[in-house]
Amino acid sequence: MIxxxxxxxxxxxxxxxxxxxxxxxxxxxxxxxxxxxxQAYDDPExxxxxxxxxxxDQPLIVQYGTYxxxxxxxxxxISQQTNRPVLQDxxxxxxxxxxxxxxxxxxxxxxxxxxxVYSALRKGTxxxxxIRVFSLAGLSTPPFWLALLALYLFFYVLGWLPSGGRLSxxxxxxxxxxxxxxIDALLAGQFNVFADAVWHLVLPVGILALLTVSALLxxxxxxxxxxxxxxxxxxxxxxGLPRRTIVWRHLFKAGLLPILTVTGLMFASLLxxxxxxxxxxxxxxxxxxxxxxxxSLDLQSILGVTLFIAIVYTVINLIVDVxxxxxxxxxxxx
Amino acid sequence: MSTSxxxxxxxxxxxxxxxxxxAVHAVYDTLVTFDGADVTEAQPxxxxxxxxxxxxxxxxxxxxxxxVFADGSTLDSEDVVFSLDRLKNLKxxxxxxxxxxxxxxxxxxxxxxTSEIPNPDIPxxxxxxxxxxxxxxxxxxxxxxxxxxxxxxxxxGNALDTESIGxxxxxxxxxxxxxxxxxxxxxxxxxxxxxxDRVVIQNVDVQNQELAIxxxxxxxxxxxxxxxxxxxxxxxxxxxxxxxxxxxxxxxxDPAVSEITANPAFSQALSLAVDRxxxxxxxxxxxxxxxxxxxxxxxxxxxxxxVQARDIDGAKQLLADAGIxxxxxxxxxxxxxxRGVDLGTIVTRVQQDAAEAGITITLTPQPINAFLDSQGAGxxxxxxxxxxxxxxxxxxxVNNMAPGAGTALRTGWTVERADPAVIAAGDAVLAxxxxxxxxxxxxEWQVQMNAHSPFIPxxxxxxxxxxxxxxxxxxxxxxxxxxxxxxxxxx
Numbered sequence: 001m002i003x004x005x006x007x008x009x010x011x012x013x014x015x016x017x018x019x020x021x022x023x024x025x026x027x028x029x030x031x032x033x034x035x036x037x038x039q040a041y042d043d044p045e046x047x048x049x050x051x052x053x054x055x056x057d058q059p060l061i062v063q064y065g066t067y068x069x070x071x072x073x074x075x076x077x078i079s080q081q082t083n084r085p086v087l088q089d090x091x092x093x094x095x096x097x098x099x100x101x102x103x104x105x106x107x108x109x110x111x112x113x114x115x116x117v118y119s120a121l122r123k124g125t126x127x128x129x130x131i132r133v134f135s136l137a138g139l140s141t142p143p144f145w146l147a148l149l150a151l152y153l154f155f156y157v158l159g160w161l162p163s164g165g166r167l168s169x170x171x172x173x174x175x176x177x178x179x180x181x182x183i184d185a186l187l188a189g190q191f192n193v194f195a196d197a198v199w200h201l202v203l204p205v206g207i208l209a210l211l212t213v214s215a216l217l218x219x220x221x222x223x224x225x226x227x228x229x230x231x232x233x234x235x236x237x238x239x240g241l242p243r244r245t246i247v248w249r250h251l252f253k254a255g256l257l258p259i260l261t262v263t264g265l266m267f268a269s270l271l272x273x274x275x276x277x278x279x280x281x282x283x284x285x286x287x288x289x290x291x292x293x294x295x296s297l298d299l300q301s302i303l304g305v306t307l308f309i310a311i312v313y314t315v316i317n318l319i320v321d322v323x324x325x326x327x328x329x330x331x332x333x334x
Numbered sequence: 335m336s337t338s339x340x341x342x343x344x345x346x347x348x349x350x351x352x353x354x355x356x357a358v359h360a361v362y363d364t365l366v367t368f369d370g371a372d373v374t375e376a377q378p379x380x381x382x383x384x385x386x387x388x389x390x391x392x393x394x395x396x397x398x399x400x401x402v403f404a405d406g407s408t409l410d411s412e413d414v415v416f417s418l419d420r421l422k423n424l425k426x427x428x429x430x431x432x433x434x435x436x437x438x439x440x441x442x443x444x445x446x447x448t449s450e451i452p453n454p455d456i457p458x459x460x461x462x463x464x465x466x467x468x469x470x471x472x473x474x475x476x477x478x479x480x481x482x483x484x485x486x487x488x489x490x491g492n493a494l495d496t497e498s499i500g501x502x503x504x505x506x507x508x509x510x511x512x513x514x515x516x517x518x519x520x521x522x523x524x525x526x527x528x529x530x531d532r533v534v535i536q537n538v539d540v541q542n543q544e545l546a547i548x549x550x551x552x553x554x555x556x557x558x559x560x561x562x563x564x565x566x567x568x569x570x571x572x573x574x575x576x577x578x579x580x581x582x583x584x585x586x587x588d589p590a591v592s593e594i595t596a597n598p599a600f601s602q603a604l605s606l607a608v609d610r611x612x613x614x615x616x617x618x619x620x621x622x623x624x625x626x627x628x629x630x631x632x633x634x635x636x637x638x639x640x641v642q643a644r645d646i647d648g649a650k651q652l653l654a655d656a657g658i659x660x661x662x663x664x665x666x667x668x669x670x671x672x673r674g675v676d677l678g679t680i681v682t683r684v685q686q687d688a689a690e691a692g693i694t695i696t697l698t699p700q701p702i703n704a705f706l707d708s709q710g711a712g713x714x715x716x717x718x719x720x721x722x723x724x725x726x727x728x729x730x731x732v733n734n735m736a737p738g739a740g741t742a743l744r745t746g747w748t749v750e751r752a753d754p755a756v757i758a759a760g761d762a763v764l765a766x767x768x769x770x771x772x773x774x775x776x777x778e779w780q781v782q783m784n785a786h787s788p789f790i791p792x793x794x795x796x797x798x799x800x801x802x803x804x805x806x807x808x809x810x811x812x813x814x815x816x817x818x819x820x821x822x823x824x825x
Contacts, residue, residue, distance in 0.1 A: 033706040035342075037350050037724055040427040041710060042740025049425035049485040082511040083343050083492040093512070148541055156545045163546040165513070169534040172508065172516070282538045284513030292512065297703050 009314040016310045031297040077300030086304035095179025097285035104208035116220025138214020144276035164282035223255035264316040336538035337557040345494040346466035348426035355463040359815035362466025362500030371809045373726040376457035390452040390767035395445040403469040411439035416470035423484035428464035455727040472499040503528045503820035529823040556800045560674020561618020575796030578631040578812035579722045583790040588746025592715035599656030606649035607691035614793040624791035626780030631812040634728035634776030649691035662694040667718040669699035736760040753786040
């Protein structure tokens with residue numbers, strides 16, 4: 001099954017390169033106009049040099065062919081905005097985003113499962129209503145507004161947290177091993193850098209976790225409620241099984257599949273969708289990079305980010321499918 | 335330093351974005367420079383003196399003999415010629431600033447710059463960060479080329495983002511194009527050592543900057559706060575600005591694009607209809623109504639007394655005399671916030687003002703890239719955009735906005751469609767052989783442009799630097815490097 005899924009994934013990724021390439025090419029906007037000064041753009045010689053340098057003077061099909069051949073060699077091209085290989089950019093910005101997305105997701109999953117199960121078990125009570133209002137409020141809050149509010153409160157008013165960035169200006173980044181400053185600082189034995197990096201993580205991780213909890217706990221609650229009406233749960237209650245056993249061994253296990261699927265998708269979305277939070281908190285991650293790439297019509301970077309996100313979605317879906325087969329063996333045979 | 339990054343490279347020959355120019359200015363010295371925020375007269379720097387020929391076509395620079403690069407090697411005229419030739423031949427964004435110039439080194443301490451046409455602004459051009467002088471030997475080892483085919487032969491790539499081959503007060507410690515540049519003091523700097531051993535230029539969202547500068551515990555400068563934001567800051571912070579940005583409408587003169595805007599009477603009527611004072615107020619207390627195309631920060635700007643007064647009756651009369659009845663025009667503008675001001679609020683005011691003169695304007699915001707594309711193709715009937723000089727030479731506007739020039743052609747303003755008086759005024763600017771003569775000619779050119787061109791200047795506002803109270807020499811400079819980092823000190 002895994003080999004078959006991998007084959008499908010490769011076809012899917014190829015399709016994504018075609019669609020993204022075409023979309024980026026037909027979007028109104030001239031990369032030369034976006035990257036050169038107006039005066040330089042008016043100079044035909046300078047404009048031609050720019051187009052020649054970036055291969056924009058070639059027919060679209062040739063540009064795509066070159067791009068695809070380069071990808072197969074592991075070369076994602078050179079970014080017009082950073083003048084560096086896109087792969088090098090991704091290697092720098094992906095760990096920065098992972099560093100906030102992974103803890104945010106872990107915190108969000110733990111809280112969402114706890115609150116979602118609690119809310120479902122107490123359906124219709126004040127606690128349930130309170131949790132639902134919290135969830136709705138979180139879902140309705142624009143991420144950038146929440147980020148600004150958190151920044152104002154925790155940095156400006158209370159002074160508990162830094163205003164942004166990955167490290168204080170007094171510190172240099174630790175020697176890069178994983179690209180995640182906390183881990184790299186520990187590996188290098190730089191504990192003051194580690195503490196500073198953790199301090200800088202609190203705000204973005206907290207914001208992303210809050211936004212994710214709001215969405216995830218609704219799925220947990222509804223998945224649990226759906227299972228609670230099942231015959232096997234009523235049978236378990238009738239048999240007099242302890243409440244804890246019913247909730248976690250029967251109810252939760254049965255509701256785990258949709259929760260797992262949604263969690264996987266939300267993690268993937270978190271990697272590419274934290275643009276506004278990264279912008280406000282000045283976090284140099286993948287979202288920030290994608291935003292700047294779009295503004296400067298940086299074709300190679302846009303394609304690189306899109307391809308990475310597509311790979312993440314594909315891999316996560318694959319993992320979810322495998323896990324689903326383990327949780328419910330019937331799925332593996334379907 | 336907190337700023338919203340506008341940065342592609344730290345290679346002086348390709349740098350033209352604000353953040354990059356600020357860092358490059360600290361790493362690479364130039365032949366001449368400016369004293370603080372005063373950009374009217376270039377001062378000696380690597381060149382201890384310079385002189386111009388009477389026709390302003392030849393400039394001779396005599397280099398000081400104690401300047402050394404960061405690796406300790408001596409800076410001489412071959413390095414200067416290599417750097418300026420590379421700037422010219424690399425065909426990057428700043429290359430057009432030295433078009434028509436050639437560079438020679440008759441001896442180790444002399445550089446001669448020759449221009450095809452009279453150009454008294456050459457010293458100003460050579461003060462720009464893009465004219466920074468690099469160690470030719472070190473650059474060549476990195477793959478740099480100054481030859482005529484440098485656009486293809488140069489293989490230096492992004493090596494200069496991390497290598498410091500200049501003679502400036504700082505060297506590059508680390509470079510991340512999306513978030514942070516760290517500079518450290520050059521221990522072998524030939525001049526007075528800078529006050530700070532380490533300078534961090536950090537990408538910080540503008541809302542974040544506003545909060546952070548008020549809570550700063552260390553020496554800090556915020557570079558992106560707009561006029562309205564600055565008004566609410568505590569008095570303990572040092573605020574400086576310079577009116578270096580202009581905002582203008584452009585009405586396309588190509589009848590194939592719009593029969594209405596192609597009529598010069600339409601531009602004149604719209605110019606009379608807009609309330610420039612009210613528009614300037616929308617930009618904050620630091621803004622002023624525009625008298626002409628040259629922002630007040632630069633030599634050649636028109637005095638504020640020349641701001642065109644609002645005259646609704648006059649506007650209506652112009653339209654009636656030209657036979658333009660109930661004109662309806664689409665105004666396209668980039669849907670961005672520029673220097674803290676949503677451009678939509680400005681064009682909405684223009685729309686209201688124009689309506690009083692019987693001009694119906696439909697507003698069409700476009701994403702910035704789509705706007706640049708439409709503007710570049712000359713498809714906009716009526717456009718609105720901010721603009722600032724790439725380098726502090728007002729005469730560069732003539733090169734771009736005179737009939738038949740690049741920007742003018744984007745508004746369909748060909749030589750054939752232009753009034754001869756405008757062309758003559760532009761020619762007078764380009765023929766001037768001294769700064770003073772050129773400034774006077776620029777003023778006359780703007781008077782003619784106000785009367786005949788498709789460009790309608792509306793307002794000017796400032797770039798602003800906000801510094802913590804303990805710092806000195808943090809004034810905002812319209813020279814292109816924003817703040818002169820090597821000169822920043824403490825009280």
